Amino acid sequence: MSVRAAVPEVPGRPGPGVPAEGGEVRVTGTTWAMAARVFAENRLAIAGVVFVVMVFLFCFLGPLLYRTNQINTDIANITQPPSPAHLLGTDNVGYDLLGRLMVGGQTSLEIGLTAAILATTFGVLWGAIAGFIGGWLDQLMMRIVDSMLAIPTLFLLLVLAAMFVPSLPMLVFIVALVAWLTPARLIRGETLSLRTREYVDAVRVMGGTDARIVVRHIIPNTIGTIMVNATFQVADAIIVIASLSFLGLGVPPPATNWGGMLSDGVGYTFAGYWWLVYPAGLLIVLTVVAFNLIGDAMRDAFEVRLQKR
Amino acid sequence: MLAFLVRRLLQSLAVIFGVTVITFVLTRMLPGGVARAILGPRASPAEIAAFNHENGFDLPGWQQYLFYVQQLLHGNLGFSYRLNESVGGLLGDHLPKTVLLLGVATLIALGVAIPLGVLQAVRRNRVEDYFFTSVSFALYSMPAFWIALILIQIFASPPLNLLAPIGPQGPISTYLEPDQLTALILPVASLALVTIALFSRYMRSSMLDNLVMDYVRTARAKGVSNAGVLYRHVLRNALIPIVTLLGLSLPGIFGGALITEAIFNYPGMGFLFWDSARTRDYPVLLGVTFVVAVATVVGNLLADLFYAVVDPRVRIAE
Numbered sequence: 001m002s003v004r005a006a007v008p009e010v011p012g013r014p015g016p017g018v019p020a021e022g023g024e025v026r027v028t029g030t031t032w033a034m035a036a037r038v039f040a041e042n043r044l045a046i047a048g049v050v051f052v053v054m055v056f057l058f059c060f061l062g063p064l065l066y067r068t069n070q071i072n073t074d075i076a077n078i079t080q081p082p083s084p085a086h087l088l089g090t091d092n093v094g095y096d097l098l099g100r101l102m103v104g105g106q107t108s109l110e111i112g113l114t115a116a117i118l119a120t121t122f123g124v125l126w127g128a129i130a131g132f133i134g135g136w137l138d139q140l141m142m143r144i145v146d147s148m149l150a151i152p153t154l155f156l157l158l159v160l161a162a163m164f165v166p167s168l169p170m171l172v173f174i175v176a177l178v179a180w181l182t183p184a185r186l187i188r189g190e191t192l193s194l195r196t197r198e199y200v201d202a203v204r205v206m207g208g209t210d211a212r213i214v215v216r217h218i219i220p221n222t223i224g225t226i227m228v229n230a231t232f233q234v235a236d237a238i239i240v241i242a243s244l245s246f247l248g249l250g251v252p253p254p255a256t257n258w259g260g261m262l263s264d265g266v267g268y269t270f271a272g273y274w275w276l277v278y279p280a281g282l283l284i285v286l287t288v289v290a291f292n293l294i295g296d297a298m299r300d301a302f303e304v305r306l307q308k309r
Numbered sequence: 310m311l312a313f314l315v316r317r318l319l320q321s322l323a324v325i326f327g328v329t330v331i332t333f334v335l336t337r338m339l340p341g342g343v344a345r346a347i348l349g350p351r352a353s354p355a356e357i358a359a360f361n362h363e364n365g366f367d368l369p370g371w372q373q374y375l376f377y378v379q380q381l382l383h384g385n386l387g388f389s390y391r392l393n394e395s396v397g398g399l400l401g402d403h404l405p406k407t408v409l410l411l412g413v414a415t416l417i418a419l420g421v422a423i424p425l426g427v428l429q430a431v432r433r434n435r436v437e438d439y440f441f442t443s444v445s446f447a448l449y450s451m452p453a454f455w456i457a458l459i460l461i462q463i464f465a466s467p468p469l470n471l472l473a474p475i476g477p478q479g480p481i482s483t484y485l486e487p488d489q490l491t492a493l494i495l496p497v498a499s500l501a502l503v504t505i506a507l508f509s510r511y512m513r514s515s516m517l518d519n520l521v522m523d524y525v526r527t528a529r530a531k532g533v534s535n536a537g538v539l540y541r542h543v544l545r546n547a548l549i550p551i552v553t554l555l556g557l558s559l560p561g562i563f564g565g566a567l568i569t570e571a572i573f574n575y576p577g578m579g580f581l582f583w584d585s586a587r588t589r590d591y592p593v594l595l596g597v598t599f600v601v602a603v604a605t606v607v608g609n610l611l612a613d614l615f616y617a618v619v620d621p622r623v624r625i626a627e
Contacts, residue, residue, distance in 0.1 A: 147327025150602040154564035159594050162586040242452040266458045288450035
């Protein structure tokens with residue numbers, strides 16, 4: 001596929017390669033180059049990217065440099081304040097807190113990313129197929145989405161988490177099961193307008209199948225929406241997992257996540273054990289803010305209009 | 310307008326039908342089936358078979374579904390074996406309290422978020438705007454339970470000790486008594502804070518969208534004062550999307566209520582739901598899920614209809 005075909009056209013604004021009013025041709029580079037330029041100008045977004053990279057290094061490389069025992073509890077050393085032996089102290093069963101933040105962060109990020117990828121892939125395919133084929137199938141597929149959307153996320157998640165023992169893969173699955181609805185709706189909406197484009201007719205004239213049109217032409221043209229939504233989904237998933245942990249239906253020990261650490265820690269607020277509360281809480285907030293900033297900037301860069309946010 | 314109304318009504322009915330299918334399928338997906346969930350792990354196979362026969366669970370799936378829908382249409386949402394009360398009866402106690410909590414919190418949130426959004430839009434890219442945008446961004450990115458717990462830590466513990474850390478526990482008729490009223494402050498405040506963060510972001514961008522519209526230039530050209538343009542023209546148009554937002558964010562607000570009620574032991578529907586999730590009380594879980602879903606659908610429908618009434622473009626575009 002040529003690069004030019006991937007340029008999404010913004011209504012009311014001629015895209016590159018499209019003759020503008022008056023006949024002059026404006027070519028300013030590919031979508032990606034333009035998007036990258038707009039994105040790079042957003043200092044907050046760059047800060048977000050830097051922070052996310054640092055968090056990933058902290059969670060996945062950190063344990064190699066700062067070795068702690070995250071399997072066995074250490075009852076003799078519980079709720080120790082920060083000291084040279086335990087840089088951020090220990091928690092209520094004696095785990096080193098800094099090490100625990102790394103391990104818990106791995107879980108939070110893994111769930112967030114995997115759920116976002118799963119949900120986005122499925123939601124995009126669902127929405128593109130429904131929008132492209134249209135008719136009664138579209139009605140049926142979108143009423144299914146609407147029905148699931150009618151059940152508030154947290155309620156559906158709690159029912160599912162109560163029914164199935166929440167192991168890590170199960171949690172990812174449950175979160176994704178609820179999260180695919182938004183991309184499905186968004187992509188369906190875009191597909192409705194994209195399927196009437198001339199290049200779709202062109203592919204058809206050249207003998208391209210429906211599957212080829214959807215996978216090679218419709219979906220690549222919605223890439224902006226997809227990426228923006230996926231970014232927000234990572235942020236949402238981290239919060240959702242935290243809320244589930246607080247409600248008592250998170251990952252079972254000895255595994256943990258930031259949300260679980262925070263909700264365990266807040267029980268000790270009044271004992272003055274600040275290190276059990278604020279490091280985990282701040283990491284959640286800052287990571288979610290970072291992903292939201294990146295998402296906002298990408299939305300500006302790709303000029304995506306989402307119904308939400 | 311009538312065609313629009315009929316189409317939206319039919320769509321909503323289809324969605325509610327879809328919800329019944331989902332809750333039905335969820336019941337059938339219970340590990341070990343409904344009988345195992347209700348009779349417990351020690352029930353003998355004979356007891357389970359008897360229970361299944363008595364409740365029609367040995368019938369074909371479609372017959373069971375029809376029976377389920379028939380029960381729903383008669384207002385029978387299920388029976389909690391744990392609390393020995395019908396789900397409908399339980400909701401009668403808990404639902405009004407949640408409606409009260411949601412209603413008050415949402416009204417307060419609107420009352421704060423709308424002026425805040427206007428202020429941010431008018432003073433855009435100045436100190437005030439940056440400040441409030443950052444605050445709402447941070448609140449928006451915080452787990453709701455942490456916000457509530459920070460409020461408890463500030464207002465309901467030493468040294469301030471101003472408010473109660475648990476919500477009112479009496480029947481709803483006693484809520485106007487002074488101690489019950491003060492107990493209501495923190496649950497309402499923590500739910501409202503999260504909602505304000507969301508609404509003010511929207512209000513700001515909705516105002517900004519409208520400020521660049523042609524009608525603003527026209528009004529200015531006709532000599533309307535700045536305040537006149539802002540309040541008579543821009544604000545009125547900027548409020549329209551907020552109505553849709555209100556409908557769209559209903560599921561989110563329900564979720565927020567669940568967390569708030571769980572933290573403050575506020576005996577509303579969310580608390581009932583949470584309690585049932587921990588004790589695996591499936592009839593209550595599914596009954597409440599159905600009610601919440603219907604409430605969401607009705608809320609969205611009302612928002613859409615209101616939108617169509619105030620903004621004729623919607624009807625024409627449909």
